Amino acid sequence: MAEQGDERTLKWWGWGYDDQQPDRAGLEAVAKGVHERLGFEPSGVVEAVNLEDLDLPPSRLTPTPTLSDLFSDSPRDRASHAVGRAYRDIVRTIRGDLPNPPDLVARPGSPEEVDAVLGWCEDSNAAVIPFGGGTSVVGGVEARLPEDSDHAGVVSLDLKRLDRVLEVDPVSLAARIEGGATGPGLEGQLREHGLTLRHYPQSFEFSTLGGWIATRAGGHFATGETHIDDLVESARMIAPSGEWKSRRLPGSGAGPSPDRLVIGSEGTLGVIVDAWMRVRERPRWRANCSVLFEDFFDGAAAVRALAQSGLQPANCRLLDATEAEINGVSADGSSVLVIGFESARVPVVERLDQAVEIARDCGGSPGSIESRDAEDRAEGRPGEASASVDWRNAFLAAPYLRDALICSGVLTETFETAITWDRFDEFTRSVLEEARRVTAELSDTPVEGPGSPSVSCRITHAYSDGAAPYFTVLAPSRPGAEVAQWDEIKRAVSEVLDSAGATITHHHAVGRDHREWYDRQRPQPFADALIAAKRALDPHGLMNPGVLVDPGGH
Numbered sequence: 211m212a213e214q215g216d217e218r219t220l221k222w223w224g225w226g227y228d229d230q231q232p233d234r235a236g237l238e239a240v241a242k243g244v245h246e247r248l249g250f251e252p253s254g255v256v257e258a259v260n261l262e263d264l265d266l267p268p269s270r271l272t273p274t275p276t277l278s279d280l281f282s283d284s285p286r287d288r289a290s291h292a293v294g295r296a297y298r299d300i301v302r303t304i305r306g307d308l309p310n311p312p313d314l315v316a317r318p319g320s321p322e323e324v325d326a327v328l329g330w331c332e333d334s335n336a337a338v339i340p341f342g343g344g345t346s347v348v349g350g351v352e353a354r355l356p357e358d359s360d361h362a363g364v365v366s367l368d369l370k371r372l373d374r375v376l377e378v379d380p381v382s383l384a385a386r387i388e389g390g391a392t393g394p395g396l397e398g399q400l401r402e403h404g405l406t407l408r409h410y411p412q413s414f415e416f417s418t419l420g421g422w423i424a425t426r427a428g429g430h431f432a433t434g435e436t437h438i439d440d441l442v443e444s445a446r447m448i449a450p451s452g453e454w455k456s457r458r459l460p461g462s463g464a465g466p467s468p469d470r471l472v473i474g475s476e477g478t479l480g481v482i483v484d485a486w487m488r489v490r491e492r493p494r495w496r497a498n499c500s501v502l503f504e505d506f507f508d509g510a511a512a513v514r515a516l517a518q519s520g521l522q523p524a525n526c527r528l529l530d531a532t533e534a535e536i537n538g539v540s541a542d543g544s545s546v547l548v549i550g551f552e553s554a555r556v557p558v559v560e561r562l563d564q565a566v567e568i569a570r571d572c573g574g575s576p577g578s579i580e581s582r583d584a585e586d587r588a589e590g591r592p593g594e595a596s597a598s599v600d601w602r603n604a605f606l607a608a609p610y611l612r613d614a615l616i617c618s619g620v621l622t623e624t625f626e627t628a629i630t631w632d633r634f635d636e637f638t639r640s641v642l643e644e645a646r647r648v649t650a651e652l653s654d655t656p657v658e659g660p661g662s663p664s665v666s667c668r669i670t671h672a673y674s675d676g677a678a679p680y681f682t683v684l685a686p687s688r689p690g691a692e693v694a695q696w697d698e699i700k701r702a703v704s705e706v707l708d709s710a711g712a713t714i715t716h717h718h719a720v721g722r723d724h725r726e727w728y729d730r731q732r733p734q735p736f737a738d739a740l741i742a743a744k745r746a747l748d749p750h751g752l753m754n755p756g757v758l759v760d761p762g763g764h
């Protein structure tokens with residue numbers, strides 16, 4: 211059997227590479243910084259157990275000799291594929307609490323090998339969990355089977371060897387990309403053609419195209435093409451019952467779209483091996499500006515006005531005062547709206563001017579406009595290092611910081627949703643209030659004032675009829691009981707989302723952790739139709755059992 215070789219070793223328990231984790235002194239400095247900046251005292255430094263000290267249950271599966279080169283049962287592989295990258299995943303992994311690792315990790319290098327692995331799993335009655343970057347924050351890749359499962363074991367099917375851009379159609383601006391290609395991997399290959407997908411989830415560095423499609427990921431564009439859905443032209447999936455391939459079409463009115471069933475299927479129907487994706491020329495013109503608001507909800511009114519204006523900014527993110535301060539964008543108690551436009555063909559500064567006027571009408575105070583061409587030379591207007599640059603840098607560094615925060619005794623939870631504008635203000639206030647109340651109660655801190663938890667909100671995506679607010683909670687963790695603490699906060703805020711009629715997720719997917727609320731949200735006849743589709747594509751219920759639907763029930 212073969213273990214993955216990697217010149218620079220990925221952390222088996224967290225974000226990034228082994229050499230990127232701060233040492234104990236570094237973690238103590240992070241804890242001190244948290245106390246100074248956020249006012250509460252983290253609960254103390256915790257470091258990950260040694261891989262060699264992990265006590266994993268023995269593997270229950272032995273691959274057939276003809277396929278054994280595709281499989282690994284090494285402790286590193288099994289541990290690093292046992293869970294995703296939510297707070298509760300990282301905490302459990304650090305403590306070595308991994309009772310359900312996959313029995314085997316498979317690394318097929320072609321669609322034919324994917325098919326062969328699925329065939330062997332079917333013969334062996336092994337459950338299969340497709341695994342892209344493993345960055346799921348909803349238990350989507352966790353090798354935990356439902357209690358009534360009778361599978362003989364679990365195979366985590368890692369797609370990362372399927373990492374190529376296979377074809378480019380420069381006339382239609384589309385590219386066929388394999389499902390295991392990561393953000394930097396596919397962008398690097400598209401760059402050779404002067405093209406880009408421009409889908410930037412925060413997990414961009416390690417998440418994959420197949421994972422984005424399977425989870426309906428939300429990316430860089432804050433208006434317009436917000437979800438990966440809008441960029442999929444056609445998809446190819448290998449299901450246990452055979453291949454599923456849709457036609458390349460710019461649009462079609464021929465019945466329900468087959469792609470719609472693949473997008474968001476979360477590994478429950480088959481393995482997405484490649485997809486034709488809509489790409490674009492690399493942007494040459496960019497213009498950004500940040501606008502300060504004394505009141506977050508005035509900023510939200512500006513986001514609404516912009517989303518309804520038809521201007522379609524590429525970026526239109528509103529950070530409340532706490533988010534702005536944590537991200538180093540502003541420290542004067544203002545909320546910050548970051549607006550950006552980009553184009554491959556025409557200068558965009560005029561559109562930015564119009565957008566800034568709209569924001570000003572809503573009570574905002576604009577900073578300087580920064581306009582750049584492809585060579586990154588400031589053009590048109592005087593521009594300084596802008597809040598948008600600070601925000602982007604902080605955005606990409608955040609997952610690394612999160613590991614350091616967790617190891618220094620900070621509970622970090624993020625959750626996101628979407629709601630129509632008519633209910634936005636009241637809803638957002640009630641979520642913030644409940645998150646603050648329950649977090650303080652579970653963390654033994656005051657609700658307000660010195661030592662209280664940090665609860666903040668940003669708007670990540672905006673539509674003409676509503677927006678996606680994204681919440682971040684930071685509090686002292688309860689050593690040894692972090693998972694229970696997280697679960698209770700998650701449950702309380704999920705109940706608020708559900709009772710307000712909002713969605714349980716705007717872009718983090720359902721996985722195992724959101725099932726209860728997803729089941730309440732979807733119409734029952736739709737659940738029945740989904741179960742019927744699953745039975746047709748996956749008759750033995752091998753694919754990611756426990757996610758989205760239960761094959762035997764609902």
Ligand SMILES: Cc1cc2nc3c(=O)[nH]c(=O)nc-3n(C[C@H](O)[C@H](O)[C@H](O)COP(=O)(O)OP(=O)(O)OC[C@H]3O[C@@H](n4cnc5c(N)ncnc54)[C@H](O)[C@@H]3O)c2cc1C
Pocket residue numbers: 294295296339340341342343344345346347350351369389390410411412413416417418419420421422423424425426427428429475476477478480481482483608609717718719721754757
């Ligand atoms: C720090 C951090 C930041 C994040 N930021 C964002 C963000 O900005 N936007 C966003 O949308 N999400 C975000 N996420 C969540 C996560 O990155 C997304 O859900 C992402 O799309 C998962 O991609 P992946 O390749 O890592 O998939 P995985 O985590 O490996 O898998 C996710 C699900 O998709 C299935 N799957 C994976 N690959 C395939 C395939 N080829 N075929 C069929 N099924 C498959 C899996 O079985 C699983 O159910 C973030 C997560 C973290 C940890």
